[in-house]
Amino acid sequence: MREIKIKLQAYPFAFLATTLLIGTGNPASLASDPIAGCSGPSSTTSIGTNSSTAKFLTSVPAYNWYNGCGPTAAASVLGYWDLLGYSNIFDAAGDDVYLTPQVQDQISSPEHNAKYNPTPDNPNLPTPTFTSIADWFRTSVDPLNFGWSYLSFADDAFKGYANFRGYDFDAQNKRFSNQSSESLFNWDDLVSEIDSNRPLMFLVDTDGNGGTDHFVPVMGYDDRGAEGRFYGLYTTWSEDETIVWKPFQDLGNSWGVGYATFVRPLGSPQSVPEPSLELGLLFFGTVGVVPIIKRKLKSKFRFN
Ligand SMILES: [Ca+2]
Ligand SMILES: [Ca+2]
Numbered sequence: 001m002r003e004i005k006i007k008l009q010a011y012p013f014a015f016l017a018t019t020l021l022i023g024t025g026n027p028a029s030l031a032s033d034p035i036a037g038c039s040g041p042s043s044t045t046s047i048g049t050n051s052s053t054a055k056f057l058t059s060v061p062a063y064n065w066y067n068g069c070g071p072t073a074a075a076s077v078l079g080y081w082d083l084l085g086y087s088n089i090f091d092a093a094g095d096d097v098y099l100t101p102q103v104q105d106q107i108s109s110p111e112h113n114a115k116y117n118p119t120p121d122n123p124n125l126p127t128p129t130f131t132s133i134a135d136w137f138r139t140s141v142d143p144l145n146f147g148w149s150y151l152s153f154a155d156d157a158f159k160g161y162a163n164f165r166g167y168d169f170d171a172q173n174k175r176f177s178n179q180s181s182e183s184l185f186n187w188d189d190l191v192s193e194i195d196s197n198r199p200l201m202f203l204v205d206t207d208g209n210g211g212t213d214h215f216v217p218v219m220g221y222d223d224r225g226a227e228g229r230f231y232g233l234y235t236t237w238s239e240d241e242t243i244v245w246k247p248f249q250d251l252g253n254s255w256g257v258g259y260a261t262f263v264r265p266l267g268s269p270q271s272v273p274e275p276s277l278e279l280g281l282l283f284f285g286t287v288g289v290v291p292i293i294k295r296k297l298k299s300k301f302r303f304n
């Protein structure tokens with residue numbers, strides 16, 4: 001039941017891109033900030049399956065869209081690192097890390113959803129304590145409509161949430177370009193990240209209208225020579241999807257690439273046992289402790 005409802009909520013978003021981009025209600029500082037909220041699955045023509053030249057990471061969890069493509073896509077990247085030893089990223093462990101219901105409250109917390117899913121935001125609810133990826137991503141926060149997020153908070157989403165869970169992560173947003181520079185990224189940068197076993201998050205233009213509309217986790221590249229270059233992604237539109245390949249080209253093309261968020265943990269993996277981390281947080285008086293404990297109690301009732 002839950003999955004069906006989520007998918008239906010995602011479908012109407014395609015038309016919202018135009019509304020928001022030409023709207024006058026956005027603060028000046030954010031008016032030109034690229035955004036995404038998940039266009040519906042309208043143009044998912046898959047271009048080939050995994051070819052012999054493809055290189056991709058196999059252990060990136062695919063999550064079903066949950067209250068925004070930004071936090072959902074970011075969760076796939078972070079879930080990958082949870083499985084690689086940064087095990088306190090999500091409360092789930094092992095195979096459970098692959099299941100959306102097991103991590104959904106850490107993608108977007110119930111408090112965040114209640115306050116920010118409405119348009120305008122619900123003024124009668126308190127500002128939620130930051131406990132989920134959507135909190136740092138500021139997903140659905142006015143002036144954005146339900147499910148939408150700004151690119152400029154994408155790096156904060158990774159760094160802030162990872163830090164909350166006890167880790168130091170670096171994240172950088174970069175514009176797609178055929179050129180090479182610190183603030184831009186090109187094909188070689190994608191290849192370098194995947195060869196270094198680091199998935200990324202892209203902000204793309206699914207309908208090819210020149211405007212960004214969807215965040216996706218990216219975990220592969222494929223140079224097929226004369227046939228072209230492709231990037232491998234999950235659409236975030238189903239629970240158990242496999243990698244999809246799209247041409248690596250600029251905005252204005254179907255699934256054109258606008259931006260990438262590069263994510264890398266700083267330092268070696270640390271397996272922090274969850275009880276000891278919470279104990280540490282208690283000592284330092286961190287405000288997030290109570291929500292963590294509450295969520296664990298809730299998850300026991302909800303999922304077992
Ligand atoms: Ca875990
Ligand atoms: Ca809202």
Ligand SMILES: [Ca+2]
Pocket residue numbers: 017204205206207208209210211212213
């Ligand atoms: Ca678009």
